[in-house]
Amino acid sequence: MARWNASKTAIPPERSKELEIDIRDREFNGLSEEDLVAVTPRLRLLASAAKASRIPYEIDHSEHYKLLVRAVSNLLSTELALFTFAQIIDGLPTADVAWDRRYPGLSGAHPIEEHEDICPGVLERARRFRADFDPGILSFDPKPLRAFRKAAPGSRLFNTRLIELAAVAMHQIGTLLFQLELRMHDGDIERISQWSEESPGGERGLPLRPTLFSHHGYLDHDVYPDGVADVVGYWAEDRILGGVAVFDRASEQLAPQFPPNVYFHSCRQRATHRYYQLRDDQQQALLDFLLAENPAPSAAPIPILADDGNVVRVDQEQALVRQLYRDVWERKPPTREYLKLVSSRPRSTVDYPEYKAFIKHINTTSDHGVEGGDAGGSTEGERKRKREDSQDGQT
Structure with missing residues (x-):
């Protein structure tokens, strides 16, 4: 095995894989506080290596490049993206957004x-900023970028990686704007x-x-390669798309050409805190907008x-074990105390x-009475049925 110097940013691929497996395995029962302290530097190394x-995306005038630039531009054209980055x-979110x-x-x-x-x-x-934005300032993880460039436009692999790269772009723009420290707010931000x-x-x-x-x-932020700026990047991505985009990496390894639908992890006030997989119609609507030529910004989905139709969901505490993430270092494994809470x-x-279906079933059962229950608790409908049965027996 290649030598690994923990003081270096670069991690040999085989060692990086070992770290990922070790970190995932630890989540099954949660970590002790001591284990979490020990794991954090490993995550930080992975994050630093990922950024390095x-x-x-070198300008090659290919169809792939044009479609990625179009996807990013279409997202930037929306009022939601404009207001988010504004x-x-x-320097501060508005009150409504902060509470939402x-x-x-x-x-x-x-x-x-x-x-x-x-x-x-x-x-x-x-x-x-939007008018002057140069997509050439963006940089990507080479693995999804190469997969995107090799995939046939319109294929499942192409579509999934396009969504991933577009989400990363929104994240990076939010990170960059925060690092610029423009802070135009007229008041004491701190x-x-x-x-x-x-x-x-x-x-x-x-x-x-x-x-x-x-x-x-x-x-x-003590793990992320850009610190607090990355926290802001995740916030921006969530506000624009509806959630942080994550992927079923385990399934992608089994069938690289046929990745499952994307998952979102949302932070809206009245939205689920669980990871939810986009339905086919939701993912297609997003792709249609990303790939459209000069779409009306108001047409963005x-x-x-x-909603109730997003039936494939995963508890956020189990996401790492299920290998649901964009980057393995994006969230620390939960502690045993947290899992207990x-x-x-x-x-x-x-x-x-x-x-909801279970509660509806209970209510429906209650409305029609429960066989074998206390006769004194029978509903009027149950009493009527018994009277009718009695009359039928006398004919």
């Missing part, structure tokens, strides 16, 4: 309430971002997040949020739509 290996330029998260990390009379709209001049700055409610006893409220531009599932959490029909 990224390559730009908030990063401003399943787990917003906010409490009490948070001063973000003061920020009802983005500041004057920000939208114009965002429009200029005061709002770092505010935390105190209890009467002087205890602090919810733990502070590194930024208000955050998705509850992607907060590991984004954000794509789960989650197991006691009430389950909502928003997250488990199959419960």
